[in-house]
Structures are given as C-alpha cells and as structure tokens.
Amino acid sequence: MKLNSLNNVFICKQNNSLQLVKIEFTNTFQKITPILSRTFQWREINSVSKRKRFIANLDLTSPSDDSNILDGNFLLLIPGGIDPHVHFDTPGFEFRDDFEHASSAAAWGGTTTIIDMPCTSLPPVTSLQNFKSKLKAVKNRSVIDFAFWGGVRGNDFENKNDVYKQVGQLSKIGVAGFKAYLISGMDTFTDLTFEQILETAKIIKENNMILAVHAEDKHRIVNRMNMFQQKNRNNWKAYCDSRDDMAEVLAIKTLIEIAKATDCRIHIVHLSSAKGLEQVRKAQHLGLKFTAETCPHYLYFTQQDFDNKNISNFLKTAPPVKKATDRKELWKGLSDGSLSFVTTDHAGCNPKREKASKNFWEVYGGIPGAEHRVPFLFSEGFLKGKLALQKTIELLSTSAAEFFNLSQKGKIQVGKDADFSLINLWTSDVVKSSNMHSKGNYTPFENIVFNARVEKTFLRGKVVMERKNNFIAKPGVGKFIRVRNEQ
Numbered sequence: 351m352k353l354n355s356l357n358n359v360f361i362c363k364q365n366n367s368l369q370l371v372k373i374e375f376t377n378t379f380q381k382i383t384p385i386l387s388r389t390f391q392w393r394e395i396n397s398v399s400k401r402k403r404f405i406a407n408l409d410l411t412s413p414s415d416d417s418n419i420l421d422g423n424f425l426l427l428i429p430g431g432i433d434p435h436v437h438f439d440t441p442g443f444e445f446r447d448d449f450e451h452a453s454s455a456a457a458w459g460g461t462t463t464i465i466d467m468p469c470t471s472l473p474p475v476t477s478l479q480n481f482k483s484k485l486k487a488v489k490n491r492s493v494i495d496f497a498f499w500g501g502v503r504g505n506d507f508e509n510k511n512d513v514y515k516q517v518g519q520l521s522k523i524g525v526a527g528f529k530a531y532l533i534s535g536m537d538t539f540t541d542l543t544f545e546q547i548l549e550t551a552k553i554i555k556e557n558n559m560i561l562a563v564h565a566e567d568k569h570r571i572v573n574r575m576n577m578f579q580q581k582n583r584n585n586w587k588a589y590c591d592s593r594d595d596m597a598e599v600l601a602i603k604t605l606i607e608i609a610k611a612t613d614c615r616i617h618i619v620h621l622s623s624a625k626g627l628e629q630v631r632k633a634q635h636l637g638l639k640f641t642a643e644t645c646p647h648y649l650y651f652t653q654q655d656f657d658n659k660n661i662s663n664f665l666k667t668a669p670p671v672k673k674a675t676d677r678k679e680l681w682k683g684l685s686d687g688s689l690s691f692v693t694t695d696h697a698g699c700n701p702k703r704e705k706a707s708k709n710f711w712e713v714y715g716g717i718p719g720a721e722h723r724v725p726f727l728f729s730e731g732f733l734k735g736k737l738a739l740q741k742t743i744e745l746l747s748t749s750a751a752e753f754f755n756l757s758q759k760g761k762i763q764v765g766k767d768a769d770f771s772l773i774n775l776w777t778s779d780v781v782k783s784s785n786m787h788s789k790g791n792y793t794p795f796e797n798i799v800f801n802a803r804v805e806k807t808f809l810r811g812k813v814v815m816e817r818k819n820n821f822i823a824k825p826g827v828g829k830f831i832r833v834r835n836e837q
C-alpha cells in the first residue's frame with residue numbers, strides 16, 4: 351500500500367499547545383515525526399501575522415519534489431470528526447435528505463464518521479431484518495464511514511414484537527446503541543410509556559448497550575400544546591412554551607429513576623437547557639452511568655432569534671433552543687465534562703415544502719447541520735476562548751470514538767485509521783445556504799461568520815474532500831462500521 355506523507359501540519363499536543371509534525375500514512379497512520387522538537391502555545395500563531403512570522407523563522411530544508419509528499423501548508427490537522435447523532439433519511443425519507451448528499455455535507459464539514467439514527471428510515475432499524483435492509487439501501491452511497499443506531503418503539507410493544515430478541519440480535523450485529531423517545535412525532539417510531547422504557551432499559555442493560563433517549567415529558571407538552579392551540583396560539587412562542595425546560599427536567603428525572611432501577615447506561619440526546627443539565631450532573635454525582643450531548647444550535651441561538659423572520663422557521667427543532675442562561679450553562683457543561691460530545695442532530699427537509707407554513711406547529715422541526723459542526727465549534731468554542739484546543743478536538747471526535755468503542759477512530763495515532771481534516775484557523779467564511787451540500791439547503795446559521803474553515807478531509811488515507819478544487823469523492827468510499835460491543 352502506497353505510503354503518503356503530509357508535511358508541515360500542526361497537531362494539538364495538550365490543552366492549547368501544538369507541535370509542527372510530518373505525518374506518514376497508508377490507510378492508517380504509520381508515523382508521526384516532529385519537524386520542530388519543541389512544542390509551543392497557540393498564542394504564538396493565533397493571528398495571520400504571527401503565523402507568518404513563525405513560519406518565516408523556521409529553518410526548514412526545501413521541500414522534496416516527491417509526489418507522495420503533500421504539503422500541509424501549516425494548517426491544523428485534527429482527527430476526522432465523529433458525529434454520533436444524524437438523520438440521513440435513507441431509505442424512506444429521501445424527499446428530505448439522503449446518504450449521498452448528507453455524507454458529502456459531513457465530509458465538507460470535516461466529519462469522517464457518523465452514526466445514523468434508526469427512526470428516520472423505513473423500515474426503522476428495530477430488527478435484524480430491518481437492519482439488513484437499511485445496510486443494503488445505503489450500500490455504495492456514503493462518502494464517509496457510518497454506523498447505525500438501533501431503536502425500540504412503542505409500536506414494537508403494541509405489535510407484540512419480541513423486543514428482547516430484537517435488541518439481542520441488533521447488539522450482536524454491531525449497532526452503536528438504542529434510541530427511544532419519551533415523546534415522538536412519528537407514527538412509524540412512536541414513544542415509550544414508563545413501563546415500556548423500564549422494560550427496554552432492562553433488556554439493553556442485559557446486552558451491555560447504551561439507551562439514548564429523546565428526553566422531553568410527553569404529558570406536559572401535549573397538555574400545553576392542546577391548551578395553546580385551543581387559544582389559537584400558533585406562533586413560535588407557543589411552540590417554545592409547550593416544550594419548555596421543565597419538560598426536559600421531568601423527562602430526565604424519570605430517566606434517572608430508570609437508571610437507578612436498572613443500572614442501564616442512559617444517554618440524553620440533544621440536551622437544551624440549564625435545568626436539564628443540572629439533572630444530568632445530579633445523576634452523574636450519584637454514580638449512575640448517565641451522559642448527555644448537545645448541538646451547535648443550542649450553543650448559539652436563543653429564543654430571541656425566532657423574532658428574526660429570515661431564520662425563524664429554519665431554527666425550529668425539538669427540543670427548541672432556550673435562553674441565554676441555558677446557552678451559557680451548556681458551554682460550561684462542555685468544558686467541565688458533564689456533556690460528553692457535540693452532535694448535530696442533522697435533520698434536513700425540503701424547506702419550500704416543509705419549512706414554509708405560517709402556523710409554527712406545522713413547520714417541520716429539524717436542522718441540517720453536518721456541514722457546520724466542526725467550523726462552528728472551532729470558531730465559537732476554541733477561538734472565542736470557551737474551550738481549549740484539546741477539548742474542542744475531543745468534543746468533535748475523540749470522546750465519541752471512546753464512548754462508542756470505535757477503536758480505529760478519533761485519534762492521530764499510529765495504527766488508527768488515517769481519518770483527518772486540515773483546518774484553517776486564519777480565515778473566515780460567511781455561512782451561505784447556497785453553498786451547502788445536504789439535500790435541503792437551509793440553515794439558521796445563514797450569514798453568520800465562522801472564523802475557521804475545513805480545507806481538506808481524508809478518509810482512511812484518501813482525500814474525500816478538497817475545498818480548493820471543489821472536489822468531493824464519489825459515494826461508496828465510506829464503509830459501514832460494525833461497533834464492537836463488549837458483551
């Protein structure tokens with residue numbers, strides 16, 4: 351296998367310290383050689399002029415003309431992003447998005463591995479047979495590597511499906527974990543009652559797997575929704591008031607009781623509120639196996655942004671974004687470790703068809719974010735001083751690799767898959783939906799400036815995206831990853 355080299359790239363050593371290195375790789379990392387023995391601090395290169403001076407002061411031998419040696423152009427090299435919560439919609443919901451478009455968008459955004467949710471597929475990934483049909487439908491259609499979540503639905507219990515057998519088989523075949531809802535808007539993937547989720551958690555624990563839950567309290571939300579709709583309140587405010595932070599708190603409290611009763615690993619997806627985070631921290635202090643993630647939209651927007659008519663409908667998602675105090679606490683949760691990683695909950699649609707209604711209740715809830723996660727977290731987290739460089743990289747890649755036992759991913763280390771991206775931290779881009787690569791091109795981040803750009807993405811040693819040449823690899827280079835669950 352051909353050995354490639356990438357010269358002159360910065361890698362993160364620890365916190366905000368970096369090293370200038372040369373990377374050698376085939377489909378895996380082969381060798382990482384310091385070009386400069388000393389490490390240095392980010393502040394030494396944190397502006398265009400400082401970086402220029404830093405490079406000018408280096409006494410480097412002239413580059414060889416060996417075509418296998420690529421020039422890293424003194425960019426930051428990070429392990430390929432891992433986005434463990436996406437809805438790529440193949441098969442069944444491809445009028446919204448599909449694996450070709452969404453995986454291309456992810457590659458443009460520096461992500462090389464995703465884990466696709468089980469609910470936005472038809473059939474949903476709830477049995478071995480359905481898993482096989484999804485794998486077949488997705489074959490040769492991804493630009494990046496992918497794994498699947500399994501799921502457990504209210505429908506499974508109502509149809510008297512053998513949930514015990516389904517979870518067992520999916521665990522063995524290598525799903526990343528199981529998704530369930532305490533409130534769902536989908537007929538094909540209904541929510542679970544308390545009794546059902548308790549039963550599900552017992553089964554998942556027996557298989558030593560993770561139960562990931564959409565945690566908002568159904569009773570509270572449905573009551574308030576009915577009340578508001580009867581009063582003809584159909585704007586964003588009514589929607590947000592129906593799904594407030596108390597809805598999140600009630601659901602998480604329920605799940606804490608489930609965790610206590612079963613010792614099952616429980617993961618809260620797309621956490622949105624400070625009070626919700628407080629509950630997650632309580633569970634962690636009790637020693638429960640209780641984790642959570644959040645998404646860029648909760649870290650950037652507040653409900654005031656719904657007043658901006660240009661993005662109001664595009665910002666709709668469930669749970670809705672909250673207030674400035676929530677946003678602040680979520681950033682704190684990322685830096686103190688109470689939140690495990692940042693996901694996108696990528697869920698696109700055809701905006702003309704599904705984001706246009708004047709009745710906010712009818713607007714499709716979902717944001718296609720796969721392309722923006724990495725530049726967002728560098729720009730808003732690292733460059734604004736909210737997160738250290740090392741922490742930023744962990745939240746985008748390493749932590750998810752460890753959490754889901756993706757042993758070949760998430761680190762620049764000899765033997766691991768050569769999945770990586772080159773990040774330019776000395777440039778700015780204005781987010782434009784017209785430049786997006788997912789099928790439904792819209793974003794609440796429209797016209798926002800990111801001070802970081804993904805220049806090039808490699809998957810198992812091969813370039814899958816190069817911005818300069820507007821290059822994206824053909825779908826099919828991405829492979830299915832069987833998650834090795836320790837039984």
Ligand SMILES: [Zn+2]
Pocket residue numbers: 435436437467695697
């Ligand atoms: Zn989701």
